[in-house]
Amino acid sequence: MNELLEKLRKYTFWSIDFLRKGDVNKFYNEIKFINENFQTPKAKILRKKGLNNILLHAVNTTKYYSYLKNNPSLSVEMFPVVHKDTIRDHYEDFYSSEYKDKQNIKVSTSGSTGTPFSIHHNKEKKQRNTADTLYFADNAGYKLGHKLLYIRFWGDQYKKGRLNKWTQNIMVHNVFNLKDEDIKELIEKLESDNSNINIIAYASAYETICQYLEKNNYGPIKANIHSAIAMSESLTEYAKVMTKKYFGVTPLSRYSNTENGIIAQQNYNNTGQFDINWASFYLEILNIDNDEPVSMGETGRIVVTDLFNYAVPMIRYDTGDLGSMSISNDSDAPVLVNVEGRKSDALYNTKGELISSSIAHQVCAYDNVKQYQLIQLDKQDYLFKLSVTNNFNLEDKLISKFKNFVGNDARIFIEYVNYIPLLSSGKRKRVVNEYKKA
Secondary structure, three states, X not given: OHHHHHHHHHHHHHHHHHHOOOHHHHHHHHHHHHHHOXXXXXXXXXXXXXXXXXXXXXXXXXXXOHHHOOOOOOOHHHOOOXXXXXXXXXXXHHOOOOOOOXXXXXXXXXXXXXXXXXXXXXXXXXXXXXXXXXXXXXXXXXXXXXXXXXXXXXXXXXXXXXHHHHHHOEEEEEOOOOOHHHHHHHXXXXXXXXXXXXXXXXXXXXXXXXXXXXXXXXXXXXXEEEEEEEEOOOOOHHHHHHHHHHHOOOOEEEEEEOOOEEEEEEOOOOOOOEEEOOOOEEEEEEOOOOOOEOOOOOOEEEEEEEOOOOOOOOXXXXXXXXXXXXXXXXXXXXXXXXXXXXXXXXXXXXXXXXXXXXXXXXXXXXXXXXEEEXXXXXXOEEEEEEEEOOOOOOXXXXXXXXXXXXXXXXXXXXXXXXXXXXXXXXXXXXXXXOOOOO
């Protein structure tokens, strides 16, 4: 019966798309072709066309970019790098004159970094995002019609209508409802459901669930789990190993944001790298201190040009995240080899050098640590907030280990807390930098 309903949902979804001119299906096929045939002449032509079209549209229909209108050799490098504040402060100047009177869709970020941000998407951009989502979910093991357990903050803008929920077979779970009794109930639901199930959740949600399962001596969950995708935060090694242990699948990290969509996602061939969504975006890695490109393998700011938001063109948009690129051995396409998270929460050692914020995840190697947060207070001062069990006695060992990363002259403090609170977005910050390097 479940298999029949899955096929019916799939048929219903594509039938509705067909009646709406089949744009999602067309986009899906194009995304698949470009991303899987990156170096072919046709894929190069399509990528170049997408970039040229959005650049020309921006200079001809927006006030902000109009000064570049009559340039005969227009290129993306001529455009300024912009930030959330730039767009917010000059929003009407970014809004395309061709789309101001159309029925566009407003999307808003949660403001987890203290900077709430809203932007409009045109109808085609929304359809492109749907196609992107289907393509990257398929790559992880999801099939349209399968049940999707979606654990996130469910604000009003994310709520779905009954038809959408039914056709997409979504089981929503609020990330704020992950107390022990909530997780117990959720596991019972999964084990009583014989559907094909896929999971999308904040990375910290996997960790919280697995800690509960480990604490209560669970064995592997008796459910038909096909895939697990982690979003919005970086996965710890603990979460990766334990998700595989309890759910039988290796979780993949997805790099995305509300204002743009899915920018990149890890694959099963090499889970350390992120396949970039070159079909829908143009990516650059720029120097942390200026707008010059960095060398391959060097960490810099991730800057995105959205090829399909014609309502409010986002060209050379600084995502606020850090990362680096290399060339994939599988496809010869540039890939992200790491995504460090927010530039504003990057860590520096006592010499003032940028270091990977992923060092904070090393705390997972210590038994009896339930939750943690690493805060850089000053050039040489670091604070670990730890929620631990009563028999944690590895404080000296932890301090010694982290001095190896940040410097032997570092002052590392420990503060014990009952709980590391979630942000308003439902995410949990593991790294905070209160010392800003000049």
